[in-house]
Amino acid sequence: MDIKKILLPVDGSEYSLNAAAEAIDLAQKFSAEIMLLYCSETFQNLKQFKDFSVESLEYANLVLTPVRELLEKTEVKYTEHVIDNSPSEEIPRMAERENVDVIIMAPRGTNPLASILLGSVTTRVLKQAPCNVLVVHQKP
Numbered sequence: 809m810d811i812k813k814i815l816l817p818v819d820g821s822e823y824s825l826n827a828a829a830e831a832i833d834l835a836q837k838f839s840a841e842i843m844l845l846y847c848s849e850t851f852q853n854l855k856q857f858k859d860f861s862v863e864s865l866e867y868a869n870l871v872l873t874p875v876r877e878l879l880e881k882t883e884v885k886y887t888e889h890v891i892d893n894s895p896s897e898e899i900p901r902m903a904e905r906e907n908v909d910v911i912i913m914a915p916r917g918t919n920p921l922a923s924i925l926l927g928s929v930t931t932r933v934l935k936q937a938p939c940n941v942l943v944v945h946q947k948p
Contacts, residue, residue, distance in 0.1 A: 846871050899933045
């Protein structure tokens with residue numbers, strides 16, 4: 809299996825930092841590029857409030873900063889994407905559109921009630937992904 813593009817969705821959870829560490833490790837081994845993705849699911853009626861939009865972007869930056877710092881310690885090439893859409897819809901869509909080789913993600917995110925064993929976003933991505941999905945439970 810040759811890996812050139814890795815999609816790394818993050819949500820600010822410790823689990824997603826573990827996934828980032830694994831993605832960096834694989835990217836270094838395969839000289840692959842990482843596509844860092846944060847999905848900001850804003851409700852349509854809240855988009856009209858400028859303060860909320862600014863707050864949403866500030867939160868995205870807060871979520872991306874720790875992963876960005878990990879990536880900048882390495883020589884791994886990466887791009888950042890902040891998209892206003894449901895992660896369970898956007899992750900498979902971006903994977904297909906960008907022809908990624910693997911999605912590396914956490915088993916669950918910041919919502920502890922979404923699912924006990926495997927997060928609802930992760931479950932949906934596993935069912936819809938056009939490529940392999942590596943679910944990282946702990947630090948490599």
